[in-house]
Amino acid sequence: MQRLKALLLSAILAVAPAAADTSGVTPMISIAIHGGAGVITRSSMSPEDEAAYRADLARALDAGYEVLQSGGSSLDAVTAAVRILEDSPLFNAGRGAVFNHEGVNELDASIMDGRTLRAGAVAGVRHIRNPIDLARLVMERSPHVLLSGEGAEEFALEHGVELVPRNYFHTERRWQQLEQARSGDKYSAAEIGYFGTVGAVALDREGNLAAATSTGGMTNKRWGRVGDSPIIGAGNYADNNSCAVSATGSGEHFIRTVLAHEISALVKYRGLGLEDASRQAVHGTLQAVGGEGGVIAIDRAGNIAIQFNSEGMFRGARDSKGRREIAIY
Numbered sequence: 216m217q218r219l220k221a222l223l224l225s226a227i228l229a230v231a232p233a234a235a236d237t238s239g240v241t242p243m244i245s246i247a248i249h250g251g252a253g254v255i256t257r258s259s260m261s262p263e264d265e266a267a268y269r270a271d272l273a274r275a276l277d278a279g280y281e282v283l284q285s286g287g288s289s290l291d292a293v294t295a296a297v298r299i300l301e302d303s304p305l306f307n308a309g310r311g312a313v314f315n316h317e318g319v320n321e322l323d324a325s326i327m328d329g330r331t332l333r334a335g336a337v338a339g340v341r342h343i344r345n346p347i348d349l350a351r352l353v354m355e356r357s358p359h360v361l362l363s364g365e366g367a368e369e370f371a372l373e374h375g376v377e378l379v380p381r382n383y384f385h386t387e388r389r390w391q392q393l394e395q396a397r398s399g400d401k402y403s404a405a406e407i408g409y410f411g412t413v414g415a416v417a418l419d420r421e422g423n424l425a426a427a428t429s430t431g432g433m434t435n436k437r438w439g440r441v442g443d444s445p446i447i448g449a450g451n452y453a454d455n456n457s458c459a460v461s462a463t464g465s466g467e468h469f470i471r472t473v474l475a476h477e478i479s480a481l482v483k484y485r486g487l488g489l490e491d492a493s494r495q496a497v498h499g500t501l502q503a504v505g506g507e508g509g510v511i512a513i514d515r516a517g518n519i520a521i522q523f524n525s526e527g528m529f530r531g532a533r534d535s536k537g538r539r540e541i542a543i544y
């Protein structure tokens with residue numbers, strides 16, 4: 216009896232991998248996006264506002280997913296999704312970016328390729344409509360990883376990127392947030408209670424991971440402050456050997472804890488699953504230093520983890536197993 220059981224078991228184990236290999240199933244694709252985390256409660260948002268947020272999140276999610284579905288790369292998918300969120304006036308990136316103390320929008324963005332560990336980033340740019348495109352140009356056409364301020368814009372001009380006037384980024388809502396922050400002598404969106412950075416992570420058919428993050432930073436920021444979003448390892452990271460991560464929240468804490476890389480390291484060296492690694496990083500490491508915010512993460516099996524310690528986070532996830540969801544609270 217025992218012997219029969221053992222034989223049966225070994226027969227099952229022997230056919231299991233073969234069955235999976237010959238099933239003809241196309242490889243898993245999946246994508247997750249976020250539009251920032253913070254004090255976002257049902258009572259603080261009108262039904263019209265909520266519908267508008269959901270609509271733009273859905274457009275970004277589906278645009279990224281369609282790239283993957285048509286066989287495109289994860290890099291193209293995250294770029295497409297983030298570009299849509301940058302063009303929306305609702306999120307703190309591109310067009311809807313927050314103002315710094317001087318009343319100017321200064322934008323940060325980064326992108327990373329999990330296959331090669333190549334990365335590109337820009338910080339403090341003032342005339343770039345889609346900073347994520349420029350970050351990608353830095354990765355693909357420069358020998359550097361991070362370009363800042365005027366130099367980054369000079370590089371953009373040399374590569375034919377059209378600069379937009381500063382008033383392209385002016386939205387009344389952000390201006391009022393700045394005035395509110397200035398009058399209360401508050402420095403950050405944390406104190407106003409809202410982070411609206413955008414980001415995307417994706418897995419493509421080739422099994423490659425990518426991550427992209429873009430932001431206006433923090434309302435009322437000063438002295439050329441740069442947050443975590445353009446810092447590789449802090450607000451953005453991708454490695455095919457572990458996972459891809461995009462973050463949003465109180466940037467200084469994400470820099471100090473190198474949070475995106477922390478998640479990758481927990482997966483890679485500790486062997487934690489994506490969900491456990493993300494939870495530990497956000498509710499353990501980040502929380503321990505007083506940080507607030509959230510992450511989206513994805514691994515090579517197409518698993519998606521979304522963790523935040525703030526009240527809400529604009530987010531979306533879609534994969535080839537039929538999952539498609541947008542959530543806020």
Ligand code: ASP
Nearest residue numbers: 410411412432442464466
């Ligand atoms: N993490 C961003 C920063 O600190 C802010 C945000 O997520 O909205 O620049």
